[in-house]
Amino acid sequence: MADAYLRIENLVKAFSGNVVVKGVDLGFDKGEFVSLLGPSGCGKTTILRMIAGFERPTSGKITVDGRDITHLAPSQRNIGMVFQAYALFPNMNVANNIAFGLKVKGVPAEERNARVTEMLRLIGLTGYEKRFPYELSGGQQQRVALARALAPRPRLLLLDEPLSALDAKIRVSLRGEIRAIQRDLGITTVFVTHDQEEALSISDRIVVMNAGSVEQFGQPFEIYNRPTSKFVATFVGTLNTLTAKIIDSAAGTVSLGGQTITVPALPKGASNGSEVGLTLRPETVRLGPGSGSDLALQGTVASVDFLGSVIRLKLDLGGNSISLDTFNDRRTPPPALGETITVSIAPGDVLILGE
Amino acid sequence: MTRSPTAIMASTFRLTLGLAVALLVVDALFRLLTSNLDAIPGQLSALLWDIAYVGIAAVALSILSPLLTAAWQALQPTAQSLWAAPLPIRRGFSRIPWPWVVFLIGAAYFIIPLAATVDFSLKIRRGTYSLDAYTSVFSDPRFQATFTYSLLVGLATIVVGILIVVPAAYIVRLRLPGLRPFIEFVTLLPLIIPAIVLVFGYIRLFNTSSVLPLTGSAIGTNLLLILAYVALALPYMYRAVDTGLRTIDVGTLTEAATILGANQFTILARVIFPNIIVAVLSxxxxxxxxxxxxxxxxxxxxxxxxxxxxxNIGANRAYEPAALSIISFVFTWLAMGMIQLLARFAPKTSARTD
Amino acid sequence: MSNNDANTASLMARVPGPVQPGPGRFSPLGFIAGIRPTELLAVVPFILFAVLFLIAPTFYVVVSAFLDRAGNFTLANIAGLFSEQIRASFWISIRVSATSAILGAILGLLIALAILRGRLPSWIRSTVMTFSGVASNFAGIPLAFAFLATVGRLGLITVLLKFLGLDIYRGGFNLLSFWGLTLTYLYFQIPLMILIIAPAIDGLKKEWSEAASTLGASTWQFWRYVGLPVLWPNLLGTLSLLFANAFGAVATAYALTGMSINMVTIQLYAQIRGDALGDPGLGAALALGMIVITAFANVIYLVVRARAERWLK
Structure with a gap:
């Protein structure tokens, strides 16, 4: 953290008394791909716009490579940005769009043209120099926007929900492409999204934000498997919550469906006999009775969603309801609606979350 | 980043040449538009001299530019780095709040004539302000007669205009999109052909010896005046109605009404018209x-x-014209204010297709 | 953008655009085949009106410019246009119209940019838009009166400046002159420009200027390379509309100057009234000349727009 490439220190932004970013501290390493993830209005876009220089922080500091950029004009920051709505200049063709940043910096024409050719090869649109933005598909426009942002060799790349205006298929393929180009160039990248799947798949690290504050900052694996708050756990991935009764808070034993299990950690100061919410991911619930210390539960199938490679079942456990994911197996058909089946849970997969 | 002297010269030359051409275009336009016909040859030779001056200046500046650049950089040792001291404070030229300056100058240009006219209209009595000019205007029977006449002609224009425009715009949108280019062309004509040319044509075309001798009788001439005004208002009327039709789903509304058994006329009068009434009234x-x-x-x-x-009053009186001017301005403001007011009552719940 | 602005502005803004063929069945006269009587009833009044009161008079004027009193073909009327007086009258009309259109377009653009993009309070914006709606229609006789009361020989500003020791009329200003007329015309040209260009400026996406600034462009560079080129077709269209608007104006100039300035519209007015020579052929030729000039302005616009608009859908 100390030698972070992009540092955000105690950043606060208030719009006419309404505080939307509440003292955020973050440090990103050089070459890292970081996502800012959160619901709309959580302050992620405001942070990005402060890094770009479009918004002035109410207080706090932003440094890049040790240099304070908090009060620089956007045009002096040497930062590349890609917008949700493409924002290509409609009066310029692809080549001129990409060359724009170099042109305003006074780079000679030969050098500009060479760079345009290089960038077009990078985004796989060689031969599209003379096209105008309206002649391109959304995905192509966004790739040109990426090339335009990268052409002047920026210190940082900011991506403001660049995929959300695209079709689902193109969204997935383009995000892989963006990640590959980013790795290739080793450029430090901040990516804003509200789509948790996108953030999980693309990022080195993820900042989960809620109501102007950072909830958790870590690698996708950590965020998903070891969420530190209820908000993170529910916002990232699907979550089951089962109500259990605490038997012995010191030993960590609870009673669920008449069976006693030992869970990793109970909240401090929970009294014996009180109720507690156990949470677990759908894919940790397995069909069948399981083995050893696994908790076996019986329930009736309330719904079956066939999603292709995965089948998502909803079970009624008498008071509790649980959803579980199982892989499709072409040899065994999925359980039928109303059928009574047994599922098992490993106590180690159970998460107990504070609010 | 240091550049070679020739590169600096070349880029300075390009820049000054661009500026010079822009300057000369403005110069030429100014010279052309401010001179009478017979003065134009003289202005052209002056323009040739200007071209020579500006060209020499551009060349001289380009030759000197490496020196100037070096001097500039010597004076500002830190200016080269983008990452130099932060620049939160705007300096010099850019510190002036230009939007306010532009707005205030504009506001002055538009408010001063109004204020001056109000002032003038109140000065009919020497040494004191009074409303006598307004009293004089309002009590003039000719004012009452002509204003009433124009108001009636205006209302008739609106009625005729609606009757001509609304059904056509509706049918064109619904069934005859092929006619659209023709209709749009026609509605643009009054903007391209000056009104005085049209009225010249009317007077010749509808004179007493023609097939349709409208100018032969008072009623006929009144009718001609109304129709001329319909032509004058046609672009605005048609745009307003067409915009109104665009915001409602004409096709679906018509189909729904047809299924319920309404005929074309009923649909237009009782379904479409109420939905675009606000646009029509604007x-x-x-x-x-x-x-x-x-x-x-x-x-x-x-x-x-x-x-x-x-x-006529303007040619014969001194203070009453100012009062009339203010009365007209207030009337125009009222008419525009009605449009603003109506816009608040525009149907917000109607189906929108685009 | 508030609803009421959209109303006036959009109806104005669409005015100078080229004619777009509508979608659907469009074949020469093909649409007549399936037409129903009620539909015919709806469009016939419009077409009849257009033919009788727009097309026929124009056609009549054009034709009679080439006819002598006996109805035979002649070029004498057209030749009459090249008399010194009429040439001068066309020239002064073109000068006033072009100058007031160019200045009106530039100043209107600046004011529109200031109120829409200059971070001024929002009440200023709505007030300016409403005022523009009023002022753009405040042309003709009352406008002439207002300027006479302001910078006429006894106008408030003239008197005030004289009191301060500055005699503008001795300094060469005259309301009944080229600059006086231009100053007056600007009172409706600027608001018209604001009304038409405002929706176009609103159409400039905020992201374009943001993208330009992250790419290192200054505000000036943004306008030079993106903002103005995008607005260019609209600017040209408005310019030609402003030109035609001023070129056809009669009442303002007539009430302001009477016959003392030799505008072409006033010439034609005098011809029709019979105050002058009363030569109908020459009147028709004058009218034809006016049509040619306003049509020319619009054709230039259409050509340039077609070239500039490749990148627009």
């Missing part, structure tokens, strides 16, 4: 504002309208 008030003080057509057709009356 067009109507705009037409009224255009028509009420119209001078050229009314005067050439010899009608006792408000515009010719104002002109």
């Amino acid at each position: 067009g109507a008030f705009l037409s009224l504002a255009i028509v009420i003080g119209e001078f050229t057509i009314a005067s050439l057709l010899n009608r006792p309208a408000f515009g010719p009356y104002m002109q």
Whole structure:
């Protein structure tokens, strides 16, 4: 953290008394791909716009490579940005769009043209120099926007929900492409999204934000498997919550469906006999009775969603309801609606979350 | 980043040449537009001299530019790095709040004539302010007669305009999109062909010896005036109605009404029209504002309208014209204010297709 | 953008655009085949009106410019246009119209940019838009009166400046002159420009200027390379509309100057009234000349727009 490439220190932004970013501290390493993830209005876009220089922080500091950029004009920051709505200049063709940043910096024409050719090869649109933005598909426009942002060799790349205006298929393929180009160039990248799947798949690290504050900052694996708050756990991935009764808070034993299990950690100061919410991911619930210390539960199938490679079942456990994911197996058909089946849970997969 | 002297010269030359061309275009336009026909040859030779001056200046500046650049950089040792000291404070030229300056100058240009006119209209009595000019205008029977006449003609214009425009715009949108280019062309004509040319044509075309001798009788001439005003207001009326039709789903509304057994006329009068009434009325008030003080057509057709009356007062009185001017301004403002007010009542719940 | 602005502005803004063929069945006269009587009833009044009161008069004027009193073909009327007086009258009309259109377009653009993009309070914006709606229709006789009361020989500003020791009329200003007329015309040209260009400026996406600034462009560079080129077709269209608007104006100039300035519209007015020579052929030729000039302005616009608009859908 100390030698972070992009540092955000105690950043606060208030719009006419309404505080939307509440003292955020973050440090990103050089070459890292970081996502800012959160619901709309959580302050992620405001942070990005402060890094770009479009918004002035109410207080706090932003440094890049040790240099304070908090009060620089956007045009002096040497930062590349890609917008949700493409924002290509409609009066310029692809080549001129990409060359724009170099042109305003006074780079000679030969050098500009060479760079345009290089960038077009990078985004796989060689031969599209003379096209105008309206002649391109959304995905192509966004790739040109990426090339335009990268052409002047920026210190940082900011991506403001660049995929959300695209079709689902193109969204997935383009995000892989963006990640590959980013790795290739080793450029430090901040990516804003509200789509948790996108953030999980693309990022080195993820900042989960809620109501102007950072909830958790870590690698996708950590965020998903070891969420530190209820908000993170529910916002990232699907979550089951089962109500259990605490038997012995010191030993960590609870009673669920008449069976006693030992869970990793109970909240401090929970009294014996009180109720507690156990949470677990759908894919940790397995069909069948399981083995050893696994908790076996019986329930009736309330719904079956066939999603292709995965089948998502909803079970009624008498008071509790649980959803579980199982892989499709072409040899065994999925359980039928109303059928009574047994599922098992490993106590180690159970998460107990504070609010 | 240091550049070679020749590169600096070349880029300076390109820049100054661009500036020079822009300057010369402005210069040429200015010289052309401010001179009478016979003065133009003289202005052209002056322009040639300007071209020579500017060209010499551009070349001289380019040759000197490496020196100037070096001097500039010597004076500002830190200016090269983008990452130099932060620049939160705007300096010099860019510290002036230009939007406010532009707005205030504009506001002055538009408010001063109004203020001066109000002032003038109140000065009919020596040494004191009074409303006598307004009293004089309002009590003039000719004012009452001509204003009423113009108001009636304006209302008739609106009614005729609606009857002509609404059904056509509706059918064109619904069934005859092929006619659209023709209709749009027609609605643009009054903007391209000056009104005085049209009225010239009317007077010749509908004179007493023609097939349709409208100018032969007072009623006929009144009718001609109304139709001329419909032509004048046509672009605005048509745009207003077409915009109104665009915001409702004409096709679906018509189909729904047809299934319920309504005929074409009922649909237009009871389904479509109520939905676009606000748009139609905006067009109507705009037409009224255009028509009420119209001078050229009314005067050439010899009608006792408000515009010719104002002109007559202007030629014969000193203070009453100012009062009339303010009255017209207030009337225009009222008509525009009605459009604003109507816009608040525009149907917000109607189906929108785009 | 508030609803009421959209109303006036959009109807104005669409005015100078080229004619777009509508979608659907469009074949020469093909649409007549399936037409129903009620539909015919709806469009016939419009077409009849257009033919009788727009097309026929124009056609009549054009034709009679080439006819002598006996109805025979002649070029004498056209030749009459090249008399010194009429040439001068066309020239002064073109000068006033072009100058007031160019200045009106530039100043209107600046004011529109200031109120829409200059971070001024929002009440200023709505007030300016409403005022523009009023002022753009405040032309003709009352406008002439207002300027006479302001900078006429006894106008408030003239008197005030004289009191301060500055005699503008001795300094060469005259309301009944080229600059006086231009100053007056600007009172409706600037608001018209604001009304038409405002929706176009609103159409400039905020992201374009943001993208330009992250790419290192200054505000000036943004306008030079993106903002103005995008607005260019609209600016040209408005310019030609402003030109035609001023070129056809009669009442303002007539009430302001009477016959003392030799505008072409006033010439034609005098011809029709019979105040002058009363030569109908020459009148028709004058009218034809006016049509040619306003049509020319619009054709230039259409050509340039077609070239500039490749990148627009």
